[in-house]
Amino acid sequence: MIPEAPPTPQEIARAFELDQEHANATPADQEQGYEVAQRIFADYVASGASTKDPDLLQFIKGQANSGSVTNEDRGVHRAFWSYESKLEGVGAPVPNRFLARACGESRGLQVLEDTPVGHQLNSYFLDNRYVVEALAEAFKFDPVELRSIHGKAWDTLSERFAQETEGLAVSFAADITENSVIGNIEIPALLKNSKVGKEGIKFATRLPLEGHEHLPPDVHGFMSNDAVRCQLRKGDDDPQKSPEEFAKKLAAIDVPEDQKEAHSAIVARLSEAKSYEELHTAPPEPKQKGPSKRARAFMPGMSLENGIPPAAPARGPTGHGVMNPVAAGLAPKPAGIEH
Known part of the structure; x- marks a missing residue:
């Protein structure tokens, strides 16, 4: 075993x-x-x-x-x-x-x-x-x-x-x-x-979910990595404090080589967040580039009521990828058989 x-x-x-x-x-x-x-x-x-x-x-x-x-x-x-x-x-x-x-x-x-x-x-x-x-x-x-x-x-x-x-x-x-x-x-x-x-x-x-519900799944997954978890203490991610304070504690630990990219990305996200709720909010869709609807109304053959729809934007990654890929090793590894 x-x-x-x-x-x-x-x-x-x-x-x-x-x-x-x-x-x-x-x-x-x-x-x-x-x-x-x-x-x-x-x-x-x-x-x-x-x-x-x-x-x-x-x-x-x-x-x-x-x-x-x-x-x-x-x-x-x-x-x-x-x-x-x-x-x-x-x-x-x-x-x-x-x-x-x-x-x-x-x-x-x-x-x-x-x-x-x-x-x-x-x-x-x-x-x-x-x-x-x-x-x-x-x-x-x-x-x-x-x-x-x-x-x-x-x-x-x-x-x-x-x-x-x-x-x-x-x-x-x-x-x-x-x-x-x-x-x-x-x-x-x-x-x-x-x-x-x-x-x-x-x-x-x-690592229990209880007490860490305020964290996004990928952050909880990162904390569940054994080599990371052993360096953290209960309350480091206190929801009553700012994400930036947790980011400082995370930034100070020594992580394995295969977790360094995820470590840097998570520390950056936490440092920039004003609250833990913000970390759960999806970023807004980027605004489409090109002339506004009002601007198109003044183009030949266009009006506010009958604007010609713009060409469909180029397709991004398919369902086999994501726009913001999660760094390898971020999610918790499947548990093996469990003081």
Whole structure:
């Protein structure tokens, strides 16, 4: 199967199963929180750390900095995810976190939560109140600081995961937000990764039309190109702002060679448009050259009432062409099989 192919019905069903399994495993009372806390303390001891004044925060930092972010049972391609996607034919939004894991199982993709350190940290439920309360019996820490260290640990793992990518980076996301992990950490690291770059970032989920209805189809199609899409962020084409502002953001990105002509044309159109509505309005038909009807009335044998109709203009392109051809590669490529 193509790594970035759209998710199959079986993979989508598995994603919902994984979501439910995670919910079932989440501690729901003090007893379950204590069981997880005991397991964390056992891992702490097994790491060789001192049991005198045990330091939970330092342990979490150490795991994030040195734990393995590669699953030896998976292939070279890696999956990244963000939020959720509305997929065609699916009644509810699909959580991309579990969609990436489902496709990771079936396609052999590396998924951070299924790597040794990702799985370990994910199973600690350090954002769960019952676990945090139970851990307070074995460790001294500030709960606020723990939340901060926990978040930074995942940021560190995400960056390392992206930096160690050697194959394709398959993204499960709709619009990429500026402050998300994928938008703020992972994709910037992938773009800097010489083994990946913009050509190595692929999307298994389509760019939604929702939120982009104000754009002409060809502009949306251009944005759907994977190498372009990975460099844009949600709100870059804010309909409350002018097309010219979006043009400036588009002009700043680096596009593949086969998209450069389309890129230049779209940036020019957006720069000249006063509103997004104007982009949807067909340009006026050019006025016919030659004498006006009034002028023809003063020609021999012609009058305002009985003007001789002018000769038919030369035919333009037939139905096999258009007057303003769209640049190659402008429309979105057909989706393959779809964080």
